[in-house]
Amino acid sequence: MDEFQDTSAMQWNNIIPLIDHALSSETQRDQTAGLTLVGDAKQSIYRFRGGKAEQFIDLYNGQSPFSIKEKVTNLPYNYRSAKEIVEFNNSFFSYISSKFNKPSYRELFENSGQQPKKETTGYINISFLETENAEHEMELHPAKVYEIIQNLEEQGTNKSDICVLTRTRKQSFAVANYLNDQGISIVSSESLLVANSPQVLFINDLLEFSINPDDRNLRWSILNYLVKELKVSEPHQLIVATLDQKEKYFFEWLNKFGITFKLQEIRELSLYEAAEYIIRSFSLIKSSDAYLQAYLDFIFEKSTKAAISVTTFLEYWDQYSEKLSIVAPKTNDAVQIMTIHTSKGLEFPVVIYPFANSRIKDISKEYLWLPLPEDLADIPVSYFKASKKMLDWGNYAAEAYQNLLDQTEFDAINILYVALTRASQQLYILSCYEFKNGQECEDKVSGLLIGYLKSQNKWSGEKTYEIGENLPVKGRGFFGKALHPQEFYSSPTQNQIVKIVTLSGKLWGSTQEEAINTVFLYTIFFLKLLLLKIFPKR
Structure with missing residues (x-):
C-alpha cells in the first residue's frame, strides 16, 4: 500500500481484517504472506479528507494490530533535489522539530534528514517582504513572483520549468491574474477556475439581479465590483446612496462614466445574448479573456439544446462552478501554478513559494464535539467552536483542545515540508518581514524562517538571503508553443x-x-x- 499516511481510520479499520486473514494464511507455495506499507508521515496533508498520519507513526513504532513482527526500513536517499536544497531542508526541519509539543511529531522531524544523490548545484532564495496588511500582501507577492520569473528568463530558464505553489486557491488566482496581466502565459487547473474570475461573478450577479432586483446582497456585490473597477473617488458614499434606489434608477450613476446599461435588456434577450450584452456594456473584455470565453461556452452548451431561464442556468452554475476550469496544454512558455496539495508527489526544476506566512496553529475555523453536563441528558454532546477557554473546561475538553492544537501544528508543518521539497534545482521562498515587540512571530512561517536564520548565524536584518549558487537551470525539454488569442469579438444581434x-x-x-x-x-x-x-x- 503506497501513500499510507493519507489512509483514513475508516479505511484502515475496514482493511485490517482482510490483511490479518491474509497474513495468517499460507500461499500456494507454503510461504507466509506479507504486507508492505509505504509512506511518509511528514507528507500527510489530507486530514480534512480523513487522512490520519498517526496510524502510520504508530505502526512503525511497534503498535501493530497484527500478530507478526513488523520490519521497518528507512529510505535515506533523496533522488529529486540538489545537494543544497536537501541540506537546507534537513537543517530547517530539524530546527522546527524542537517546536513540537507532541514527542512523536518531534521525533519524526528530528530524524527526517536525507542524503542527496544528485550532483547538481542547488540554490535557495528566501525573501521577506514588508507588507502593511493582507490586501497589501496580495499585491506585493504576485509582483515579486513576476520579478523572479523575469530574472529566470534572462538566465535562459523556460517558463515550463517554473512552478508557483500556494496554500490556497485565492492566492493561486491572485498570482495567475497578475502574471496574466503582465503577459506571462500560465497553466493551472485550480487558479484558472472560471468561478475565480471577478468578471464572471459580476455577470452572474447581474443575471440573478434581473430576477431578484430587491436582493440587497446582490445590490451590494454589484456596486462593490463597479466602484472598484471604475475607481470611484468616494465609493462608500456612492454605495450608501445607491443601495436602496428603485430599480429604474439603480444604474443611473453609471452615465457619468459613459456607461449605459438597462436591466430590462437582460430580461428580453436570450441567456447568451444577455451575457454578451453585459460584457459589451461594461467593457469587461479589452482583449481575449479565457475566463469569460469559457463562461460563454458554458452558457452556450447549456442553452443550445433548449432555451433555459436565468434561474435554471444559475442552478447549473451552482452544480458546475467548482469544476469548470480553463484547459490549457503543457507548453514550453507557460508557468505552472498550483496549490501545495495538488503538487504532492511532483517535482519541478524551479519552485516559487509566495505567501509563506501562514499561521502554524490556526484553529479559527475549527470545532470540537464535547460532552455536555449530565443534567442535559437529552443532548449528550454539542459542537463547540475551538477556543483557548476549553483548557479550563475540565480534563476531557482540555485534552481535546490540546490535541487539536498539536494536529493543526503538525499539518501546517507538513504542508510546508511538501512545498519546500518539490524543487530539484532552485527554491524561492517569499515570506513577510514581520515582528511583534521586536521578536519574530513564532506562530507563523515567517517567524520560523527568521528563527532558523538566527540559529545558523545568518540573520542580519536584510530582506533577502541566498544559499548555494544561482546557476542556469537545466530544463526538461520543449513541449510546444502556447496560443495567445488577442481579440474578442462581440456585437449585438438587434437590427x-x-x-x-x-x-x-x-x-x-x-x-x-x-x-x-x-x-x-x-x-x-x-x-x-x-x-x-x-x-x-x-
Missing part, C-alpha cells in the same frame, strides 16, 4: 440579419418569431456561397 430568440418571444409572436424562419433561409444561402468558394469546381 441584424441573425437573431437569437428567447422562448417567450417564440411563444407570444413578435418580430423575433419571424426571425426564426428568416435565419434558416439566410444560413443556407451563405453556406452555399461559402461552399462555392471552397469547392468551385463542384
